[in-house]
Amino acid sequence: MKPLRPADLVVIVAAALLVGASWAALWSGGGPAEYAEISAPGTVPQRLALSSDAVVEIAGRLGASVIEVRAGRVRFNESPCVGRQCVHAGWLSRSGQVAACLPNGVVVEVGGGRREFDAVSF
C-alpha cells in the first residue's frame, strides 16, 4: 500500500482547511478587550466598560468626538477633524488597540484581559 492514496490527500486537505478555519475562528491575537479608556485634552482619562452599549460625546480641542460602544467593541463614530483617521480606524475590540483623533486630542485605547501587543497602529 502506498503511504498516500488520493483519498488520503483529500482527507489531509479537508483537515488542513478545518485547522485553518479553527485558526480563523478562535485565534484572535490579543484577548478580547474589557474596557475603553478615553483621553481628551484637559480631562482625566475616563473608562467605559465595553460590556454595556453606549454613545458618548467627548469634548476635544476642535469640538465633540462621538464614540460608540457596541457589542464589546468601540469606535469613533464622528470627529470634527479633517482626515477622519480615527473614524477609519474602525472598531477596536482586542486588548491593546488604539484609535486616536490627534487634531481633536481624543485618544481611545482598549484594554483589559490579555494583551498581545503594547499597541497597534495603522
Added chain:
Amino acid sequence: MAAGASSMPSVSERAPPAGPQRDRLIAGFAALAIAIHILEAALPSPLPGVKPGLANVITVVVLLRWGWGVAAWVAGLRVLAGSLLVGTFLSPTFILSASGAAAALLALWLAQRLGGRWLGATGYSVCAALAHMGTQVLVAWQLFIPHPAILKLAPFLLTAALVFGIVSGVIAAVVVDKLEAGPEAARA
C-alpha cells in the same frame, strides 16, 4: 488467511481470527500500544497536550488489517491499562485520554463507513488525530477549565494533531506494508 485476502480490492482488512486467537491478537497489539503510550508519557512535551500520539499507529494498523472491532478493543485496553500503569486512572488525564480515544474510534468508524474503499492509513490517522484532539480540547474546556483561553489554544493543538496525524499515518502505512509482505509468522 493470506491467499484470499490479497485479492480484496484495496483495503487490506481481513476477518479477524475467532475465539482465543482473537483475544491473543488483541492482547498482543494492546501490549504494544501500551508500551508506546508509556514511552510517550515519559517524554517531555513542549506544550501541555501535545504528544506525537504514536500509539495511534497501532490502532490504525489494526483497523486496516483486522477491522474496527479489534481496533476498538486495542485502543480501549491501551487507555485503560496505560492509565493504570502511568498512574492517571480516573484522573482528568484519564478522562481526556478516554474521551479522545472514544472520539478517534468514532471518527475511524465513520471514515471506514464513508470512505473505507479509498482511504489509506494516512487518511484514517488524520481523521483519528483530529477527532482525538478536538474532543480533548472540548472536554478540557467544558469539564476542567471553562475559560476561553483553552479554546484559543485549539488552533495550535489542532495543527499539531494534523502534523502528527500525517506522520503516524505514514508510519502506519509502512507497517501495514511490511505486515503484508512479511513472512506468515509476522502476521499472527
